[in-house]
Amino acid sequence: MRRVVFLTLLAVMATCKGAEYKVVCYYTNWAQYRPTPWKYYPEDIDPALCTHVIYAFAKMVNHQLAPFEWNDDNTEWSTGMYERFMTRLSQNNGPTPKSLLAVGGWNFGTQPFKDMTSSAANRRTFIETSITYLRERGFDGLDLDWEYPHAEDKTNFALLVQELREAYDAEVVPAGKERLLLSAAVSAGKTHIEAGYDIPTLARYLDFINLMAYDFRGTGGDTGTGHHSLLQALPTETGDDATLNAAWAVDRWISDGAPPSKLVLGIPLYGRSFTLSSPSNTGVNAPITGRGPAQTYTREAGVMSYYEVCTMLNTGGTRVWNEQDKLLYAYKDNLWVGYDDETSVRAKVEWLRDRGLGGAMVWSLDFDDFKATTCAEHPYPLLKAVNQALLGYTPEVVTMATGAPPTSDNKPGATETSDGDKPTQPATDNDSLIVILLVVFLVIVPLLVAAIVSYRFRAEIRKRCQNQAEKYRTENTRRNPDDRGNGTKIDEEFVLPIRKNPRQLPTQPRPPDVILTVQPDQHKFKDPDSVSNASKSSGGRRRLDFDNMENRRREAYQKTTEVKMAQSGRVYTKTVPPNPPPKPSLPPPKPLRTLPPKYPHNPRGLSHNVPHPKGPGTAVSYTDTMPTRVAIGYPMYQSTPVAPGGPPPRPLVLTRPNHPPPKPPARPPRPPTHSMSADLVEVDIDDSAAFQTLRLKFGNDELYHTQVETEI
Template sequence: MNPSVVVLGLVLLGLGVQGYRDQGYGDYGNYGNQGGNRVCYFSSWAKYRSGPTFVPEQINATLCTHLVYAYAKIKDNDIVMYEDDDDTLQKLRDLRINNKDLKLILSVGGYANGVDEFVKTASSRENILEFAFNAVLYINMHQFDGLSLDWEFPGDQGISHKDHFTNLVKGVREVFQIESDVTRMDRLLLSAAVSAFPPVIDRSYNVPEISKYLDLIHVMTYDMQGTNTDETRFHSPLYARPSDTGDNLYRNQDFAISYWIDAGAPPIKLVMGLATYGRTFTLADDNVYSDGSPASGIGRPGLYTGKPGLLGFYEICNNLQNGWDTAFDTTQIANMAWYGDQWVGYDDITTFIMKATYINDKRLGGAMFWLDYDDFADVCNMGMFPLISVVKDVFGTAPPSTQAPTTARPTTTTSTPRPTTTTTTTTPRPTTTTTTPRPMTTTTTTPTPTTTTTQPANTGGGCIAPITCIGTFMPDPCDQHKFYQCGWKGELLHRSCNGNLVWNQQGKYCDWPPARREFKSYNKDSEEENKATRYVLRRMNPRNSAISPYLGDFSSAGSNSNAVLEKEVKMKESHLDNEDRWMTELRHLLNKVKSEPERKTPQ
């Protein structure tokens, strides 16, 4: 084996791992994780429902900070779409026209994907690297900004796959970091959707370890009512019932978030799930309709969503305007509504305001929602996406927090109840929007000499400034051009890089900014060619010198021991933007590295 190839590959892997390990919990300050994130899930299947049609054109580009396409599936260490959805993906990409900072994320997995493919991929380092590299190729081909893993759940199948999930997260992040180092572009983002139920958390996640590698952790704090259908119960209450005991003590958002924090997750990385839909029950007695009342089973399907036991918010608010009674639980921070033998527990604008305030007070990373259950078509005359919009308003107006967060679990809370009945009616009105083709732009930056100047600490704009020294240098989570230095007395000194230079936490110096990840126009006709390239790369034998991993004049290592290193230098100097060439080069290095027996991660 060519030693130059191995050395270079190990160096790249060392950069990919050591860089963010030195920072304790990752370099999230460089990737926009400053709190106030609004992570919006786009259901690819919602377009098949009857009634109001949910399409990408209805989404305000500034409504969300992250837009997650759900789902693709994982199969044979690769990413596969459930259907040809290129038109939808293009419309989602077009939202960047009006919001260049919108992050488009691909979610792989989900309940329908099952667990077998995840287990197979995560069972060996070779499979993990193969999947991670295929993910890089797929994400770049379809112009996503990152990947979200939705394995439901690593420890919920009778056998704990906690270590497998940890290795999967670490391996994917490792390859994402290498791709960023080689291409000098922003690193692809990595997040995961995780359970909110403590017994499943314990069996599924090494919380401190995965927190080092994930940019955001999407905690699914909804559908927490359990499997018991003999009594009504809120599925996403903020706090517990006073009468709760046993496992029922876990079935509230505050307990779940506090549990994740107590287990070692940084609050700034936790994204709390807020439900834009309600869970329904059929009452055993029409005259007994409070939370905890006897039920004969789940409720009937909604008119539009068509799923037993569930109503979208736009269906609920329409019911309220047509005679349903409603009440607000001041202890659990949740709503109930009933009509005849049908009962629903749900959130509304009032509870969303209270929960968004809770997220700010806890200094969490933000909130997550399913877009297609909110009132996306303004059925109830409250504006489009009223629930998510009010969270955006709360996040945008909240003053910065200056105190360390508290993780104490309150037992009860009270609030002034709102009116309990609504009797107005409304007629749904259609919504239409248009989309303008996205212009392609490229920006260049001229660096200036590196110096530092002392400035007052930045605590504005809702960002969370550090309050204690951790190490010698820390990135400013609010401004990539600034950093914090710990003085000899332990005081925090706020400093700035000159010009357009940015703080490099890995090297502890001001550096050239990485190139912004620019996207070329998607060409569907080239997809088969890309698939063929990926097929060849995935099956390339790193020890077979007859198969050259290089393009152009470069052959497999053998003629010149420094050929790979010289090639790498030339590629960096010329700033080549040929993505296939970069990725082919990187694939070769990874195949060489992963063939080394029991390579130890740099410490």
């Protein structure tokens, strides 16, 4: 039975595979600056043709997300592009596509990413602020577009992706929202894949991976023509040239650890152009002089939108399609362009379906013929070809903001028409029967399978619970018979054994607390001002260790509270923990270094008071054997010993002063100091209680005097 259910589930999953495909569309916020009539605004998006729409791009300021264009956010005078983008996506006839915000891009460069990922603190700043930024603007996720991480950035990029996923999963999701999505646009080039991507880590934490399988050629350094988005290598290509295609890039990502279901193949809606050296040589690898000229609307050398390619074909250009190599290009005069149209797009989508990839990504919406004026009679011909080949039908589109008429219903069983006045072809009876069978198989059969699996699962759980209960009932009866002694136990309940946690530490007995009570005594206070001054003083309630000055400072605030409460006539009782263990005594101080001998010195620094053998005199000349530096005008302490023999002798005239030196001015008297004291005295051993007298003084005034009873 289990095998049948498992095989049925596999069949249902295989049938519902189409519902899991992603159609990821990039919207660029700089396409609004293109010349009329090909300006592109959020109102030009057709949300029915995409499952995910990514807004490109945002930038980083101080490792935080920030708008790139001036009108991305709302202003006082206009509605921002973010809000217009969200409003347009909500106007879909079906489910609203997921909206993501892309950060980075080619013009953004790689240095801001290097700085942001260089430390855990910078990454944390980016991650935490990104959640707020995305939620405030209504986005459903974040797309990382780092072009491109180098070898030294490989680990940091992987850490960024991992930490983003963990933070997004840990977020408290707002009501009515889902957890934030996380994707990345990655390179399909061999050098970048090998250097910058930890593919197993990225595949584990990203919701999907947008593989940019384009721009293999046409970005510089080319010597000949070539398609920039080949599906597979040409027979003539060898070496590194054989890696410049989508098939090689997909195989490399899968072989390095990326699951195919998370890979979304990038399909360009634009072409890369070259200027031919000779208009007569128009094949692949034909000599060129450089990139093609900038076009009127895209205004970038070497780039042509799909509607500009269609304009070239409509004015005399030649289209070349190689069915075997899935190669498409066009030329006119000396202009050569490799691009994709409906035919080549369907070939790529069929190939990715065969490989089991997760879907297709298009860059970008503004390159398609969204006005239906150049390439086809209906808007978005390339994007509709992707939907038709990937899902089997074209979704019903939303009326375009530019006034383009909506297309007819192209679901299975209907015929596509370009004229809105023509009715659709009614479905036949066989088609109706097929639709009914599909509904039964896709809805009713999965429900029945789910009910069967749920019933079997609950039965198995119930059986295991009964066996476990019987086991514990038997053990409990054997070990703990009831009081009647008949060996029976309670019939309808069982007791699970309670095991003591072996890691739990035994609780330590706590010593009893000391109860300190202060009784009010109104007669001990002289006036309210004295009490207020006493509250501000440095006294305080003390514990049994009254010599500990640190306790007095720590409990000053508590004492102030007690004094105020005693004044108000209430009894204040506080339970305090026992005294902490005494701190270890400090080591004895080192003995001071003895000073050198003191030389006799005159306070005026003019002469020495040196006794002379001849007695006092007015002027005496004799040879001074003391060091000259010490004898005349130098400090009275000499730390440098004198060399034996001393300096050479020289005559020195000393004059004894006839008047005493002036006395220094008297110091001003010190202001009277006030001190506070508290005496704690008697202890009665017999009554197991200590009575302590608490006396609070300020100067000579006694402010507070009471007895405190302390339990021992």
